[in-house]
Amino acid sequence: MLAEILKKSFDKYFNAPIEAWKEFAEFCEPITFEKDQIIKPQGTSEKYFYFIIKGSAGIFLWKENNFVCLDFAFENSACCDYMSLLTKEPTELEVVALEKSETIRILRDNFHRLGRKSVGQIIMQKTAEASFVEKQQQQIELLTKTAEERYRILQTKFPNIDQRIAQKHIASYLGITPQSLSRIRNAAN
Amino acid sequence: MLAEILKKSFDKYFNAPIEAWKEFAEFCEPITFEKDQIIKPQGTSEKYFYFIIKGSAGIFLWKENNFVCLDFAFENSACCDYMSLLTKEPTELEVVALEKSETIRILRDNFHRLGRKSVGQIIMQKTAEASFVEKQQQQIELLTKTAEERYRILQTKFPNIDQRIAQKHIASYLGITPQSLSRIRNAAN
DNA sequence: TTGATTTTTTACCATATGGTAACGACTTTA
């Protein structure tokens, strides 16, 4: 079942038989998080690669007494402090469940070890490439769009994000205060 | 000689014999660009992976009648429209030489083909991962630092950037106008 | 339900940055 999700997610890149994905899935462990539960605390090194089956999570960076959200993750996407997973260094990033969430996770060392097998290697390569493209898109938006335009783009990308994620988190992702987001939302009518 | 540069750049990840790097280097072609020469025009798909031996380049995105610089590349670093190289789709990104630059390049299809060999695969994997980490750092700076702080960080990262790169390019990289950068520079004393 | 806590909204003023314009310095071209 997990093998099927993985196969469906990555078949467009690499057509491997379901057995190969099942073998990969052997190393995956299901784990559930409550809303607001910390998946990876700041100051630590990321030990797992997570994949969200149901629910959502955010990658946060604490700044003074506030925080900014660097990214959201919803169903069928990876969710971890990927920078720390790659470098094995501790970071100040914090991963938090934003809803009650069902995930599967795989130990970092197993993730890297499986990277030497064909399907594991494709997952690692495509995860790195997709993560880069995603980040570059975010950088382009931050450099070329207004806060309001970024908000509209985010709503298009995740159509029900307003119903699922607190405004303060969306505001911090957009790089503005909750007050400014409130102003933007209420001006638009 | 190129093989040695490649080996030096990637040996920390993967200790391959110089012969393996020489084999990889066989597919590389040297090419020189004049200052302000367009390496990859907007609206096209990236055909090459470039590596800068000497000089510098910038990745630009045109916005109305202005442009923003998404990244600088100097000696011993990759430089291309990596997003387009990966997706094979045309993008609006433009790569421009900012000084007279000596580069080596490798055809996209050869790059991907060599990715199936051990050293090629390590280059592709590590390039993707390093590009992601780099982009996430930039995103963090854009979300948590002021324009002045970002300028100081950039100066630390590339100590002689003020002497090598036009202020207007630095300003656009920082997400501000040249006038604002001028104000920041002259206020700091 | 009731009270406590958190989140969102609104209002006020402050500030960083944008946009336009003009000027001088520098660079390129003829």
Add this chain to the structure above:
DNA sequence: TAAAGTCGTTACCATATGGTAAAAAATCAA
């Protein structure tokens, strides 16, 4: 050398967003 263009600087005002504060609304806990 002169002319033309580009670039960096400065000044002015405009604007988007920040910061503080407090009320209103929503959520959570007892």
